[in-house]
Amino acid sequence: MAILDVSDLKQYFYLEPTFLAKLVGGKKPRIIKAVDGMSFSLEAGEILGLAGESGCGKSTCCLAIAKLREPTGGTIRYKENDIAEMSKEELRKYRREVQLIFQDPYESLNPRYTVFDLVAEPLRALTDKNKAEVRERTLETIAMAGLEPDEYKNRYPHQMSGGERQRVGIAQALVLEPNLVIADEPLSMLDVSIRAGILDLIRDLSERMNFSCIYVSHDLSILSNISERLMIMYLGRIMELGITKEVITEPLHPYAQALIAAVPIPDPAYTRPIPKIKGEVAQPIDPPPGCRFQTRCLQVMDICRGTEPPLKEVKPGHAVACHLY
Amino acid sequence: MILEIENLKTHYQTEQGVVKANDGITLAVGENEVVGLAGESGCGKSTLIRTIIRLVPKSAHVTADKMNFKGQDILAMPEKDFREKILWQGIGLVPQSAMNALNPVYRVGDQCIEAIQAHTDFSKAECEQIVKRLFDAVGLQAGMMKAYPHEFSGGMRQRSMIAMSLVLNPDLVIMDEPTTGLDVLVQERILRNIKEIRKMSESSVSILLITHDISVIAEMSDRIGIMYAGRLMEFAESMELFNEPYHPYTLGLKNAFPSIQALDRELISIPGSPPSLLGDLPGCLFAFRCPFVIPECEQERPPDLEIKPGHFVHCIRTDHVEEFRKLAGDKKTWQSSTSAT
Numbered sequence: 001m002a003i004l005d006v007s008d009l010k011q012y013f014y015l016e017p018t019f020l021a022k023l024v025g026g027k028k029p030r031i032i033k034a035v036d037g038m039s040f041s042l043e044a045g046e047i048l049g050l051a052g053e054s055g056c057g058k059s060t061c062c063l064a065i066a067k068l069r070e071p072t073g074g075t076i077r078y079k080e081n082d083i084a085e086m087s088k089e090e091l092r093k094y095r096r097e098v099q100l101i102f103q104d105p106y107e108s109l110n111p112r113y114t115v116f117d118l119v120a121e122p123l124r125a126l127t128d129k130n131k132a133e134v135r136e137r138t139l140e141t142i143a144m145a146g147l148e149p150d151e152y153k154n155r156y157p158h159q160m161s162g163g164e165r166q167r168v169g170i171a172q173a174l175v176l177e178p179n180l181v182i183a184d185e186p187l188s189m190l191d192v193s194i195r196a197g198i199l200d201l202i203r204d205l206s207e208r209m210n211f212s213c214i215y216v217s218h219d220l221s222i223l224s225n226i227s228e229r230l231m232i233m234y235l236g237r238i239m240e241l242g243i244t245k246e247v248i249t250e251p252l253h254p255y256a257q258a259l260i261a262a263v264p265i266p267d268p269a270y271t272r273p274i275p276k277i278k279g280e281v282a283q284p285i286d287p288p289p290g291c292r293f294q295t296r297c298l299q300v301m302d303i304c305r306g307t308e309p310p311l312k313e314v315k316p317g318h319a320v321a322c323h324l325y
Numbered sequence: 326m327i328l329e330i331e332n333l334k335t336h337y338q339t340e341q342g343v344v345k346a347n348d349g350i351t352l353a354v355g356e357n358e359v360v361g362l363a364g365e366s367g368c369g370k371s372t373l374i375r376t377i378i379r380l381v382p383k384s385a386h387v388t389a390d391k392m393n394f395k396g397q398d399i400l401a402m403p404e405k406d407f408r409e410k411i412l413w414q415g416i417g418l419v420p421q422s423a424m425n426a427l428n429p430v431y432r433v434g435d436q437c438i439e440a441i442q443a444h445t446d447f448s449k450a451e452c453e454q455i456v457k458r459l460f461d462a463v464g465l466q467a468g469m470m471k472a473y474p475h476e477f478s479g480g481m482r483q484r485s486m487i488a489m490s491l492v493l494n495p496d497l498v499i500m501d502e503p504t505t506g507l508d509v510l511v512q513e514r515i516l517r518n519i520k521e522i523r524k525m526s527e528s529s530v531s532i533l534l535i536t537h538d539i540s541v542i543a544e545m546s547d548r549i550g551i552m553y554a555g556r557l558m559e560f561a562e563s564m565e566l567f568n569e570p571y572h573p574y575t576l577g578l579k580n581a582f583p584s585i586q587a588l589d590r591e592l593i594s595i596p597g598s599p600p601s602l603l604g605d606l607p608g609c610l611f612a613f614r615c616p617f618v619i620p621e622c623e624q625e626r627p628p629d630l631e632i633k634p635g636h637f638v639h640c641i642r643t644d645h646v647e648e649f650r651k652l653a654g655d656k657k658t659w660q661s662s663t664s665a666t
Contacts, residue, residue: 163598191537192365192582196583196594220585221584221585249588263585266543266567268543272513275510275513277510
């Protein structure tokens with residue numbers, strides 16, 4: 001059973017022209033289609049990777065799922081309930097079960113809280129556990145995140161390294177035993193030598209606590225390591241979705257092919273192919289009809305300029321939005 | 326040799342004591358060569374650059390047995406001479422987050438021209454020609470010279486900074502994290518531009534490339550240095566460094582770095598974090614995180630041993646390297662060494 005079912009999710013932002021431009025030029029508001037018709041589902045216990053260049057709508061999609069922003073259109077169903085129609089009580093439960101891990105462990109922790117308070121806060125806010133239970137659960141979670149509770153519980157964020165802080169961020173997300181964790185670039189601020197440890201931690205805990213995870217990153221080498229399925233986005237739409245290994249080794253969409261070809265390999269003997277792509281990333285403002293990728297695609301056909309290709313399954317479990325298939 | 330540095334030390338005097346940001350760095354950049362320096366945050370990469378181009382604060386205490394640029398001692402050189410003769414004409418710089426290094430109220434082309442005019446007597450038309458040629462080399466249209474920085478995307482700004490660093494045809498360009506924070510496709514384009522520039526330039530250009538991204542280093546460099554805690558742990562030709570690493574830190578980094586070419590390989594992190602550079606630590610600075618540490622490691626600073634011609638290792642246990650290489654691939658080796666991060 002899918003734990004999360006997103007269907008035709010849309011998130012638009014409106015750029016209002018200035019008063020004068022409206023008066024003189026009769027300009028209409030322009031629309032930024034940050035997320036424009038995304039449909040996917042997430043199985044229980046699965047880690048889904050979400051990749052794409054900056055500005056493609058990865059984070060916007062996450063915010064909508066976490067219900068931190070009202071989507072313009074589409075539905076998000078969590079365990080078959082539409083999150084837009086949840087009652088206050090249901091929503092409280094939803095907030096408990098869906099947690100975020102943030103990008104920047106230097107900014108996302110309250111500098112005035114100790115590690116214990118940081119991790120205990122969600123319990124105090126969203127559960128009715130008593131003091132002893134909160135204490136027990138908090139210390140347990142700190143230990144689970146790989147920090148020695150006695151050593152770390154009284155520390156403040158500034159007394160810890162980036163990797164330790166990110167572990168606190170993970171403990172905060174997991175202390176409520178969530179069913180769905182959204183991790184938005186949790187490694188991008190960390191050094192290489194400690195990244196692997198955090199990746200292991202997320203993977204181990206996802207197995208142990210059986211939560212599902214949407215792992216957002218622009219770094220395909222990290223996603224190829226942690227995610228079971230991989231979703232590649234371009235300007236607000238899903239271009240390709242499939243088993244990670246299959247997407248990485250045999251990408252179908254011309255965009256996915258270019259993106260994967262551009263990833264540098266830590267091996268001096270390797271000569272990288274030149275990615276087959278042209279131009280610069282476009283803005284998602286008033287996109288042209290047809291395929292989003294048409295302006296950069298080297299295999300563009302007439303149909304691409306008029307008809308938006310739907311995301312369709314071309315191999316079992318491997319879907320692509322391209323007229324070539 | 327274009328740049329020769331021997332036993333460079335940059336120490337900062339702070340209220341808590343002396344911070345040894347660079348502590349005995351020895352490296353050389355040859356003609357038409359790309360030398361890559363990799364290391365984690367706080368390892369002294371940026372201090373090294375600032376020391377070379379004299380951007381360290383006055384309070385910094387810089388000493389070196391040798392610091393030569395094309396045979397000239399640039400450490401002893403008077404400030405004025407260095408600025409007029411070496412900077413831009415001899416050494417170009419692509420600063421970190423070059424995206425924000427452009428002046429927002431000047432046209433990008435004019436900023437490049439200004440740099441040329443400050444150092445030469447070329448006419449405006451001649452300057453424009455130079456900038457146009459370089460814009461072309463980095464894949465920017467000549468018309469973009471008239472644009473303001475805000476009209477550029479991040480990648481275009483970065484490319485214009487690379488063009489700017491080359492306007493006076495320097496022998497060495499220092500690039501500090503030139504692609505950090507850019508998307509992979511943009512990064513790929515910039516790396517390709519750098520390679521093309523090296524092919525096209527009439528006189529050779531050497532590059533000192535500094536980044537934390539080992540994949541980028543591997544792709545670009547002829548020789549690679551691995552920095553840690555203000556010291557150079559290992560320095561060798563790229564192929565040799567990747568195929569026959571000696572230092573445990575290099576072995577660890579190799580395990581920790583993901584690759585889409587090796588999907589099934591397990592990543593192994595190095596427990597712990599780099600030491601504080603404050604004060605006097607006698608032994609090897611990696612000893613606290615090293616799984617192969619012996620008591621001697623913590624007693625005396627390891628020498629920079631030349632294992633093979635041109636391959637330097639900052640470790641006293643190089644005779645056990647076969648064993649290290651075998652054990653380094655096993656996750657348990659690293660877990661047992663110290664407490665978790």
